[in-house]
Every structure is written in C-alpha cells, then in structure tokens.
Amino acid sequence: MKKLILALFLAATPALSDPLPSWNEGANKSAIISFVETVTDPDSADYVTPSARIAVFDNDGTLWAEQPVYFQLIFAVEQVAEMAAADPSILTTDALRAAAAMDYHALAETGEEGLIEVVRASHSDVPLDEFMDNVSSWLDQARHPTTGMRYDEMIYQPMLELLTYLRDEGFSTYIVSGGGVQFIRAFAEDAYGIPPEQVIGSSVTSRYEVVDGVPQIIKGADLFFVDDKAGKPVGIMHHIGRRPILAAGNSDGDFQMLEFTTGGDGARLGLIVHHTDAEREFAYDREGHVGVLNRGQDEAADRGWLLVDMADDWAKVFPVAPK
Amino acid sequence: MKKLILALFLAATPALSDPLPSWNEGANKSAIISFVETVTDPDSADYVTPSARIAVFDNDGTLWAEQPVYFQLIFAVEQVAEMAAADPSILTTDALRAAAAMDYHALAETGEEGLIEVVRASHSDVPLDEFMDNVSSWLDQARHPTTGMRYDEMIYQPMLELLTYLRDEGFSTYIVSGGGVQFIRAFAEDAYGIPPEQVIGSSVTSRYEVVDGVPQIIKGADLFFVDDKAGKPVGIMHHIGRRPILAAGNSDGDFQMLEFTTGGDGARLGLIVHHTDAEREFAYDREGHVGVLNRGQDEAADRGWLLVDMADDWAKVFPVAPK
Numbered sequence: 001m002k003k004l005i006l007a008l009f010l011a012a013t014p015a016l017s018d019p020l021p022s023w024n025e026g027a028n029k030s031a032i033i034s035f036v037e038t039v040t041d042p043d044s045a046d047y048v049t050p051s052a053r054i055a056v057f058d059n060d061g062t063l064w065a066e067q068p069v070y071f072q073l074i075f076a077v078e079q080v081a082e083m084a085a086a087d088p089s090i091l092t093t094d095a096l097r098a099a100a101a102m103d104y105h106a107l108a109e110t111g112e113e114g115l116i117e118v119v120r121a122s123h124s125d126v127p128l129d130e131f132m133d134n135v136s137s138w139l140d141q142a143r144h145p146t147t148g149m150r151y152d153e154m155i156y157q158p159m160l161e162l163l164t165y166l167r168d169e170g171f172s173t174y175i176v177s178g179g180g181v182q183f184i185r186a187f188a189e190d191a192y193g194i195p196p197e198q199v200i201g202s203s204v205t206s207r208y209e210v211v212d213g214v215p216q217i218i219k220g221a222d223l224f225f226v227d228d229k230a231g232k233p234v235g236i237m238h239h240i241g242r243r244p245i246l247a248a249g250n251s252d253g254d255f256q257m258l259e260f261t262t263g264g265d266g267a268r269l270g271l272i273v274h275h276t277d278a279e280r281e282f283a284y285d286r287e288g289h290v291g292v293l294n295r296g297q298d299e300a301a302d303r304g305w306l307l308v309d310m311a312d313d314w315a316k317v318f319p320v321a322p323k
Numbered sequence: 324m325k326k327l328i329l330a331l332f333l334a335a336t337p338a339l340s341d342p343l344p345s346w347n348e349g350a351n352k353s354a355i356i357s358f359v360e361t362v363t364d365p366d367s368a369d370y371v372t373p374s375a376r377i378a379v380f381d382n383d384g385t386l387w388a389e390q391p392v393y394f395q396l397i398f399a400v401e402q403v404a405e406m407a408a409a410d411p412s413i414l415t416t417d418a419l420r421a422a423a424a425m426d427y428h429a430l431a432e433t434g435e436e437g438l439i440e441v442v443r444a445s446h447s448d449v450p451l452d453e454f455m456d457n458v459s460s461w462l463d464q465a466r467h468p469t470t471g472m473r474y475d476e477m478i479y480q481p482m483l484e485l486l487t488y489l490r491d492e493g494f495s496t497y498i499v500s501g502g503g504v505q506f507i508r509a510f511a512e513d514a515y516g517i518p519p520e521q522v523i524g525s526s527v528t529s530r531y532e533v534v535d536g537v538p539q540i541i542k543g544a545d546l547f548f549v550d551d552k553a554g555k556p557v558g559i560m561h562h563i564g565r566r567p568i569l570a571a572g573n574s575d576g577d578f579q580m581l582e583f584t585t586g587g588d589g590a591r592l593g594l595i596v597h598h599t600d601a602e603r604e605f606a607y608d609r610e611g612h613v614g615v616l617n618r619g620q621d622e623a624a625d626r627g628w629l630l631v632d633m634a635d636d637w638a639k640v641f642p643v644a645p646k
Contacts, residue, residue: 051518128560172520185564195374196564197495197520203561208553208579215579215586217560230531237451237540238526239562241508241519256531256538263538 019165022158022316028271028306029313032162035269039245040169046267050170054244056236056257057159059177059184059201061250061291062273063192065154067282068145069104069290072179073115075138077102079122096121108289116223119180120204124221128182128206131219135186147322152191157316159248159273163192166246174244176236177201178228178253182219200239202227228253233260250275251291258296258305270305272296277311280318342488345481345639351594351629352636355485358592362568363492369590373493377567379559379580380486382500382507382524384573384614385596386515388477390605391468392427392613395502396438398461400425402445419444431612439546442503443527447544451505451529454542458509470645475514480639482571482596486515489569497567499559500524501551501576505542523562525550551576556583573598574614581619581628593628595619600634603641 023029039048060066077099084091084100091097095114098106099121107114123131139152147154163173175194177184181201188194205220227235233256236244247254247261250273258270275284275291285293300307310317346352362371383389400422407414407423414420418437421429422444430437446454462475470477486496498517500507504524511517528543550558556579559567570577570584573596581593598607598614608616623630633640 181561182564197562199564206557206560208556208583210582210586215556215583217556217583233531233538233540234529237529238504239520241505241522259533260531260538260540263533 019168020158020161022161022314024313024315026313028308031306032269032271035246035267036165036169038267048245048266052242052245053166053169053171054174054240054242055166055171055246056174056176056200056232056244056248056261057163058249058251058254058257059175059179059188061275062248062254063155063159063163063175064151065144065281066290067284070179071151071154072183073119074142074151075135075183076119076122077104077107078138078142079134080118083122090121093117120221123180123183123219124204126219127211128217128219131182132186135183139187149318149320149322152187153320154318155191156273156314157319158314160192160319162248163194167193171246172198174236174240175199175201176227176232176247176257178226178231180204181227200227200235202231230256232257236260245269247271248273249296251293252295255296259303262303262305270300270303271308272300272305273308274310276309277314277317279311281310342491343481343484345484345637347636347638349636351631354629355592355594358569358590359488359492361590371568371589375565375568376489376492376494377497377563377565378489378494378569379497379499379523379555379567379571379584380482381572381574381577381580382498382502384598385571385577386478386482386486386498387475388467388604389613390607393502394474394477395506396442397465397474398458398506399442399445400427400430401461401465402457403441406445413444416440443544446503446506446527446542449542450534451540451542454505455509458506462510472641472643472645475510476643477641478514479596479637480642481637483515483642485571486517490516494569495521497521497523497559497563499550499555499570499580501549501554503527504550523550523558525554553579555580559583568592570594571596572619574616575618578619582626585626585628593623593626594631595623595628596631597633599632600637600640602634604633 020029038044038046039053041047057063060070080096080099081102091100095107095110095117098110099118139150142151144151144154166173173194175184175188179201181199181203184201185196185199188199203224205222205224206217207220209216209218243264244261246269247258248271249258262268262270275282277283284291285297343352361367361369364370380386383393403419403422404425414423418430418433418440421433422441462473465474467474467477489496496517498507498511502524504522504526507524508519508522511522526547528545528547529540530543532539532541566587567584569592570581571594572581585591585593598605600606607614608620
C-alpha cells in the first residue's frame with residue numbers, strides 16, 4: 001500500500017523526477033531546465049503559449065553522429081557502388097569512380113561538385129516512395145565503419161531526452177538540417193519521435209506524375225533549396241512561419257539559425273553541442289570537412305548560448321553502447 | 324436538475340450532436356460523416372492512425388470567396404495604389420498604371436506577367452514581419468466591392484465546421500493554396516484555426532539579414548515555388564511528407580491534389596466545392612479568370628469525388644450574413 005501511494009504521489013508530481021537523466025548536473029543542465037520552466041510558467045513575464053513553443057534542432061552532429069563523414073554521403077556512396085556493380089557504364093566521372101571504390105579521400109578531392117554528383121547519381125529520378133524504402137533498407141543493413149553500430153543507433157541519448165522533455169512541456173520539435181529532407185524523414189519518426197511534417201532540410205526539385213494510373217512524386221536531380229547557414233532561418237520561416245524560441249546546433253552551419261532564434265524578444269535558448277569526447281564519440285571542432293565550429297565557439301559566451309561539452313555534460317552518449 | 328443531467332449526457336455523447344449543422348442533409352453530408360467515422364473506427368479495415376489523418380484544403384474558392392478576383396490581387400492592387408499616391412514615379416508599366424487606377428479590366432489585359440509585376444511591386448523587398456503587418460492592416464480596413472464585408476468574413480461556415488469536425492476527430496488540417504503562403508498565414512489562424520506551419524502556398528525567394536543588429540527575413544522578388552496544379556502534390560510531399568487522406572478544392576487548379584490524395588490505398592475523400600449560388604455567393608464554373616472548373620466537374624462522379632452544390636448542400640454560406 002505504501003508503494004502504491006508513493007507511485008500515485010510520483011505520478012502526480014512529475015517535477016520531482018529528472019527530465020534529463022543523461023545530463024550531468026551543472027550550469028548547462030540547469031540553464032535548460034530553467035528556460036523551460038520560465039516559458040511554461042503562466043505567471044512568468046516570459047511565458048510563451050504552447051503553439052509558439054517552437055524548438056529547432058540541427059541533425060548531423062546535433063541529434064546523431066556525423067563522423068567520419070555525413071551518413072547521407074555514406075548512403076549515397078554505397079548506393080553508387082551498388083549501382084555500378086550492376087552497370088559499370090554509369091561511372092563517367094572521377095567522383096563517381098571514387099564513390100564506386102568507396103574511396104572517400106579520392107572523393108573529397110573532387111570537391112563539392114563531386115559530392116553533389118554522387119548524391120545526384122544515387123538519389124535522382126526515382127519515385128519518392130522507392131527512395132524512402134531504399135533509405136530504410138540501407139539503414140537496416142549498413143553499419144558504421146568504426147563503431148559497427150547501426151547508423152540510426154548513433155543518436156544522442158541526452159538529446160532524445162531533451163526532445164521528449166520539450167514535447168512533454170508543450171513544445172513542437174523540428175529538425176532543421178542541411179541534409180536531405182526526405183532522407184531524414186525516412187527515420188526521424190522512429191529515431192527521434194519527429195514526424196515527417198516537422199522535418200525541414202535541403203531538397204532537390206521533384207515532379208508529379210501519374211505512372212500506370214498511380215499518381216506519385218518523382219525525385220528530380222536539380223537542387224531546389226539548400227537549408228544550411230543563412231538558409232536555415234529562411235527554411236524555418238518558409239516552413240513554420242514563426243521564429244523559434246529554442247535552437248540547437250553543433251557547427252557554424254547552425255550559426256544563423258541560433259542567431260535568428262535568440263534574436264527574438266523574450267526568453268530564448270541557443271545551444272551548441274561541442275564534440276569533445278574522443279573516447280565515447282569523436283572530438284573535433286575547428287578543423288576538418290565536417291561539423292566545423294569556429295564562430296559559434298568564439299561567440300557563444302557573449303551571445304548567451306550554451307556550449308554543451310559532450311565529455312563533461314553527458315553521462316551517456318548513445319542509447320545503446322557500441323559493441 | 325433534469326437540464327443538468329441532459330447537459331452532462333450530451334457532453335458525454337458528442338456523436339448525437341450534428342458536427343456539420345450548416346450542411347443540409349443529403350448524400351454529400353452523409354458521405355463526409357461516413358468517411359470520418361470509417362477512418363477513425365479502430366475496428367474498421369480502413370482505420371487510419373491519428374498522425375496519418377492529413378486533410379488538405381485549397382483556400383481561394385474553397386475556404387473563402389474568390390470573386391470578382393483573388394483577394395490577394397486586390398490587396399496587391401490597393402498596395403500599389405497607395406505606394407503610387409506617395410511616389411508616382413513607380414508607375415513604369417501598363418500593369419502598374421492599371422493597378423494604381425484600380426482598373427482590373429486594364430490590368431487583366433496585361434496578362435499573367437502584368438499580375439506578377441503588380442504582386443512583385445507590392446510585396447517585394449520588405450521584412451517579412453512588416454509584410455504580415457501590412458496584410459493585417461489591410462484586412463482591417465478593406466471591404467469587398469459587392470458585399471461590403473471584411474474579406475476575412477467571406478469565409479464559408481460549412482467549411483469551418485468541416486475543419487473543426489476533422490480536428491476534433493484527430494485530423495491535421497492544412498491549407499494548400501496557389502496564393503502566397505505568407506499572405507494566408509497573416510489571417511489563417513484567426514479565420515480558420517489553422518496555424519502558420521500548416522499553411523502551404525506559393526512563395527517568392529527570401530533572404531536572411533541582420534539589420535541594425537536585428538536578425539530578420541526579407542521577402543524577395545523572384546518566384547520560388549508555384550503551389551498550383553501539379554505543384555500542389557509536390558508542395559504537399561515537400562512540406563508534409565505524406566499523402567493526405569482527404570482533399571478539398573474548387574477548381575481545376577486542385578485537380579492533381581485530389582487525384583494524388585484519392586490515389587492512395589484505403590479510404591480516401593475528394594471534395595469539390597461547386598459555386599452554384601448566385602444569390603448568397605457567386606455562381607461560376609467553366610468560364611472566367613478565376614476558379615475555372617471543367618475537368619473536376621466532368622470526372623468527379625467517375626472518380627468518386629463529392630461535388631458539393633453550394634446552393635443545395637449548404638444551409639448557410641458565411642458565418643455573418645452580408646449587410
């Protein structure tokens with residue numbers, strides 16, 4: 001009976017339980033909780049109505065890992081390799097040949113144009129439904145080169161807790177990614193509890209066709225929108241139509257999104273995930289091809305943004321530990 | 324006491340009250356209710372989980388009136404007239420001169436290019452916040468030329484009831500309009516209970532700028548996306564990422580949206596508002612500049628789409644009658 005009463009008591013007082021158990025106690029965790037309590041307190045001057053509690057999250061390096069390269073690029077390279085095995089005549093450029101050989105160094109040397117070529121070759125002129133199935137199948141069989149984990153298991157437990165905490169407090173949680181919007185939608189609901197309509201990303205043009213009586217969308221080949229850097233606030237206002245009150249990122253590609261979010265009136269929260277944990281994940285910031293963080297790191301303190309130190313702030317990184 | 328018991332009884336049995344009181348009894352009303360009951364019944368083979376209950380609505384002619392011309396065009400023309408009063412040197416083309424004179428016939432003669440010119444001149448290179456304020460101010464003072472009503476009062480009571488009914492039954496209700504996405508967002512939440520993030524529309528490019536330390540979005544001048552005809556299913560999959568189960572429109576600009584929606588598996592509903600009521604609203608279909616309905620009318624029966632006859636099916640048109 002005492003147990004039952006305790007259970008009822010705890011159920012009635014959710015504030016007593018820790019909403020962020022994988023975050024170590026410290027200034028960053030306190031600042032997050034204090035922000036959420038402020039904007040959800042009807043007696044606070046900074047109270048925000050539930051419909052305006054918009055929180056935006058970068059994906060690569062913020063919700064899941066992004067090393068050694070963006071996972072979508074690995075998907076694209078492996079798709080090209082598979083296509084080339086069936087039809088080697090598609091290998092018409094250095095970039096495609098590097099991809100088919102899964103030689104990321106050679107591919108990197110072909111520059112951004114080479115990368116776009118590979119993504120195009122792997123993603124273009126397919127029905128959207130088929131593309132989504134391809135991504136799901138790939139996630140089922142692909143494994144990360146150093147951890148051996150499924151890519152969709154390399155998501156950050158503390159960020160999952162933050163997403164759930166925010167949704168429990170009436171927030172809408174959006175992904176705002178430089179990655180492909182449909183690529184992310186293939187796993188975002190299962191991985192993060194974020195439905196397709198709350199994913200904003202880069203995209204190619206697509207077209208409507210009725211094929212054998214079946215109306216469908218075909219993914220095209222031309223870039224339509226690049227949801228990165230200054231494109232992030234543009235994408236947010238195009239898709240959501242109101243300024244978020246919380247933004248989380250990890251690289252300078254997220255700078256404008258944080259600047260735009262925290263530039264509004266009232267209480268705002270900007271948060272940068274700083275990859276400091278070579279042991280449990282990866283340590284990188286100012287250099288490299290992926291997730292470069294200079295300006296964000298230099299200006300975070302002045303702008304009042306939280307610089308989350310993965311090694312110090314996170315008790316756990318992935319939901320399931322690498323084998 | 325009897326009254327109280329009755330009130331409690333009614334409150335506990337919402338199915339007994341009519342969710343669509345402004346719809347006359349008949350085949351169309353029955354078909355709508357039967358569809359909603361089917362997809363929300365967990366025991367039905369056609370049950371749809373709440374997150375997939377996506378309903379899409381055209382705006383002009385489906386949720387609000389569109390005669391004598393699209394209301395956004397009236398807004399644009401009146402903005403140009405106001406701008407020209409302050410600075411006549413902006414009147415560099417026939418289309419702009421026609422707009423400043425509020426001569427819709429002369430404007431129509433300048434063709435689609437002329438219309439785009441006018442919309443551009445009135446909507447371009449302003450901060451998005453300022454544009455939204457302009458639309459709100461305009462709605463407050465502008466009155467419809469023949470009814471004398473506020474434009475945002477010329478919304479259809481039966482469609483408001485349908486939106487509410489669907490949301491009460493766990494649907495998400497989206498606008499998918501050929502009109503400008505930000506123009507519609509300025510009033511959609513107040514008028515229809517549809518929040519900005521559930522409005523999809525045509526758009527111009529926009530850009531991010533920090534002006535005097537204030538980060539903001541500036542509406543540009545170049546067309547970015549035309550959310551009409553085959554663009555509607557494209558816009559839906561870009562924004563929502565899943566195929567709706569209900570679509571409502573009124574013109575052939577909505578044809579592909581209805582075709583795409585009803586082309587999916589399971590129970591689907593396509594609905595066309597047919598403007599048959601010259602007395603209470605406007606009667607038009609196969610001819611004119613606005614809301615032309617040929618293919619939809621010809622194919623509705625074969626495709627199982629409901630052709631809603633405003634004069635017959637609707638007991639009421641506007642929430643507030645014209646004066």
